[in-house]
Amino acid sequence: MSVELISESIATDHGRVSSVKYTVIDSHTGAPNDIVCVTREAYDQLAASAGRKTLKFDDFIKVLRPFMMGRLAADDIPDAFVILDSDRSGKIALKELAAFIPIIIPGGTEAMLMQHMKKIDGNYDEQLDSTEFTNFIMRGIGRDIVLQRH
Numbered sequence: 001m002s003v004e005l006i007s008e009s010i011a012t013d014h015g016r017v018s019s020v021k022y023t024v025i026d027s028h029t030g031a032p033n034d035i036v037c038v039t040r041e042a043y044d045q046l047a048a049s050a051g052r053k054t055l056k057f058d059d060f061i062k063v064l065r066p067f068m069m070g071r072l073a074a075d076d077i078p079d080a081f082v083i084l085d086s087d088r089s090g091k092i093a094l095k096e097l098a099a100f101i102p103i104i105i106p107g108g109t110e111a112m113l114m115q116h117m118k119k120i121d122g123n124y125d126e127q128l129d130s131t132e133f134t135n136f137i138m139r140g141i142g143r144d145i146v147l148q149r150h
């Protein structure tokens with residue numbers, strides 16, 4: 001099994017984040033397998049035209065970090081959970097998770113998200129509690145979603 005390394009690059013402009021970039025590197029070849037790069041400007045334009053509920057850029061990047069970094073960003077999991085749990089129910093519902101998706105995966109569907117949630121959601125209630133969400137991030141399932149892996 002090949003191991004992947006993740007490198008993170010954050011650019012700021014006047015003290016606020018202007019873009020984030022994650023590079024997934026094959027540990028054997030050192031070559032980049034995937035690059036995810038999002039600028040605030042492009043995000044805000046896409047969010048304005050998405051026609052559905054999306055996260056603000058500053059919240060989006062707080063969620064994107066643990067999704068991409070997995071266990072390396074374990075400290076960021078509680079903040080990401082609170083951001084995604086928009087109705088403060090203590091669980092992340094499928095529709096709440098979907099608010100993260102439209103910009104990073106324009107063609108992403110709730111059915112696709114459901115397939116990934118089922119790997120973790122032991123009781124199949126279509127919601128992730130904080131323990132399930134932590135497992136979801138630690139196992140790299142968030143990264144699989146962003147990179148559209150199965």
Ligand SMILES: [Ca+2]
Pocket residue numbers: 084085086087088089090091092093096
């Ligand atoms: Ca909720």
